[in-house]
Amino acid sequence: MDVGCPECGAEFELSGVEQGEIVTCPECGVELEVLSVDPISLGLAPEEG
Amino acid sequence: MATVGVLCGRVRVEEKLIAAALTEVGVSPRPVTPAGLPLPPTPMPTPIPPAPAAAGGLAGGLLLDRGQDRAVATALLAAARVCGAIVLDAGIAASGDRLAVASTLATAGVPRPTTHLACTEEAALIALADVGYPATLLPLPFGSAAVALLDADTAEAVVEHRSVLGTGRAALALVQAGIWPTSARVRLVVVDGEAVATLPGAEARPAALHIAESTARALGAAMLGVDIVYTAGGPVVWDVAPVPEFRHATPLGGKTVAEAIAELIQRRLPSPELVPAPPATVEFTHPGTFTIRLGEETRHGVVLSA
Ligand SMILES: [Zn+2]
Numbered sequence: 001m002d003v004g005c006p007e008c009g010a011e012f013e014l015s016g017v018e019q020g021e022i023v024t025c026p027e028c029g030v031e032l033e034v035l036s037v038d039p040i041s042l043g044l045a046p047e048e049g
Numbered sequence: 050m051a052t053v054g055v056l057c058g059r060v061r062v063e064e065k066l067i068a069a070a071l072t073e074v075g076v077s078p079r080p081v082t083p084a085g086l087p088l089p090p091t092p093m094p095t096p097i098p099p100a101p102a103a104a105g106g107l108a109g110g111l112l113l114d115r116g117q118d119r120a121v122a123t124a125l126l127a128a129a130r131v132c133g134a135i136v137l138d139a140g141i142a143a144s145g146d147r148l149a150v151a152s153t154l155a156t157a158g159v160p161r162p163t164t165h166l167a168c169t170e171e172a173a174l175i176a177l178a179d180v181g182y183p184a185t186l187l188p189l190p191f192g193s194a195a196v197a198l199l200d201a202d203t204a205e206a207v208v209e210h211r212s213v214l215g216t217g218r219a220a221l222a223l224v225q226a227g228i229w230p231t232s233a234r235v236r237l238v239v240v241d242g243e244a245v246a247t248l249p250g251a252e253a254r255p256a257a258l259h260i261a262e263s264t265a266r267a268l269g270a271a272m273l274g275v276d277i278v279y280t281a282g283g284p285v286v287w288d289v290a291p292v293p294e295f296r297h298a299t300p301l302g303g304k305t306v307a308e309a310i311a312e313l314i315q316r317r318l319p320s321p322e323l324v325p326a327p328p329a330t331v332e333f334t335h336p337g338t339f340t341i342r343l344g345e346e347t348r349h350g351v352v353l354s355a
Binding site: 008 | 060065296
C-alpha cells in the first residue's frame with residue numbers, strides 16, 4: 001500500500017512489514033517506525049542513544 | 050536566477066514549502082546537506098576539495114539555516130560566515146543554547162519564568178526549592194526534552210539520575226518555574242521581526258505577538274519559533290525553537306511562513322556588485338615574470354629584487 005513519510009510528506013509503496021519494524025524513507029532517508037500494519041502507519045523512529 | 054543554499058540534513062515538508070515559495074519568487078533553492086567530505090574553515094583554498102553541495106551554499110552567497118542537527122548546523126553556519134556567506138538563522142538561538150537565550154532575553158527585559166542555571170545536583174535541588182513545584186528541568190541543548198517535576202520526591206530522583214548519567218555539559222540544566230505541556234503553549238513563528246503564524250488552535254493575543262517579536266529582535270533572529278505561556282503574571286517566553294516546524298501553522302496575516310521566508314531572502318540577496326570577487330591567481334610564466342588573473346582581467350609583471 002501507499003504510505004506517507006511523516007517527515008518529508010513523500011508517498012511510497014510499503015508492504016510485508018511488521019509492527020515495530022524500522023524502514024527508511026526513500027526520499028528523505030529518515031528512519032521510520034511501523035506503528036501499525038492494518039492499515040500501515042509510520043512515525044519517526046526513536047533516536048539511538 | 051539567484052541561488053540560495055538551504056542548510057538541512059533532510060528535506061522535510063517545511064523545506065519543500067520554502068523551496069516552492071522561493072521558486073515562486075524566482076529564486077532557486079539548493080539543499081546544502083552536511084556531507085561526508087570536510088568543509089573549508091576559511092575562504093582560502095584547502096588541499097582537500099570541499100563537498101560540492103555544501104561548498105555551493107558557502108561561496109559568497111546566502112545560506113538559510115534549516116539544520117535539524119544543531120551541533121552540525123552551528124559549526125557549518127560559522128564556517129559559512131567566515132567564507133563570506135550571508136546567513137539567515139535564529140541568531141543567538143542558532144549558535145547558542147537555552148542558557149544563552151535565557152540570559153539574552155533577561156538582559157533585554159523580555160518576560161520569562163523564574164529560571165536558575167543548575168550545574169550540580171545540589172544546585173538543582175536548591176533552585177527547585179526556590180521556584181517551588183511543579184517545575185521544569187530544561188537541558189541546555191535545543192531539542193532535548195524537558196522534564197516535568199511535580200514534587201520534591203520526583204525531582205530528587207530525576208536530578209540524581211541526571212547527575213549519575215550526565216557529565217560536563219550534559220549535567221547542566223535550567224530550572225524553570227511551572228510546567229507547561231505543548232498543548233498549553235502558544236507557538237508563534239517570527240520571520241524578519243514579524244510574527245507571521247501560529248500553530249492551529251493556539252490563541253495569539255496581541256501581547257504574545259509583541260513578546261515573540263521582541264524575542265526575535267533580542268536574539269538577532271531572522272526567523273524563530275517562540276513558545277509563549279500565559280502565566281498569572283502575564284505572557285512569558287517559555288522556550289524558543291531555532292528551526293521551527295510550521296507545516297500545520299496558521300498564518301496570522303496574508304502570507305504563510307514559507308512565503309515570508311522567501312520575501313526575506315529576496316530582500317537579503319546580495320546584489321551582484323556586492324558578491325565578493327573571485328580570488329586572484331598568480332602564475333609564474335617564466336623565471337622573473339608573472340601573470341595575475343582577477344576575474345576576466347589579466348595583468349603581467351616582472352619580479353624586481355634588490
Ligand atoms: Zn521522507
